[in-house]
Amino acid sequence: MGKYQGLDKRKHPRANANFIISYKIQKENVNSDLSQSKNVSQGGMLLTTNRLFDKGTHLLMTIRFPFLPNKIKITGEVVSSKEVVKNVIYETRIKFFGLDEAIAAELDAFVKNKINKSQS
Numbered sequence: 573m574g575k576y577q578g579l580d581k582r583k584h585p586r587a588n589a590n591f592i593i594s595y596k597i598q599k600e601n602v603n604s605d606l607s608q609s610k611n612v613s614q615g616g617m618l619l620t621t622n623r624l625f626d627k628g629t630h631l632l633m634t635i636r637f638p639f640l641p642n643k644i645k646i647t648g649e650v651v652s653s654k655e656v657v658k659n660v661i662y663e664t665r666i667k668f669f670g671l672d673e674a675i676a677a678e679l680d681a682f683v684k685n686k687i688n689k690s691q692s
Contacts, residue, residue, distance in 0.1 A: 587686035
């Protein structure tokens with residue numbers, strides 16, 4: 573399967589990046605699950621999860637970005653979730669909510685830097 577050649581509807585550029593993320597459904601009082609991002613943009617990320625999520629599900633996430641000294645807490649909304657390995661691995665697309673402007677700017681600079689390095 574080749575690279576998608578159609579119109580990119582994304583608002584922000586996206587770069588492959590692996591971060592460890594803990595996440596849980598916002599309204600559930602359960603322990604967080606651990607995951608890893610596959611790619612990230614200023615507006616959201618794609619991560620692997622151990623379950624399928626309904627579109628619109630709100631997740632509380634804790635992420636350690638390499639360009640920030642501390643972990644940050646972010647709320648995200650599931651845009652889509654699809655099964656990759658039957659009953660084991662799912663790819664879940666997340667849109668960030670209420671991301672602090674300074675963190676959003678740092679994340680945007682990080683993504684653009686990753687993109688520039690990959691094109692060199």
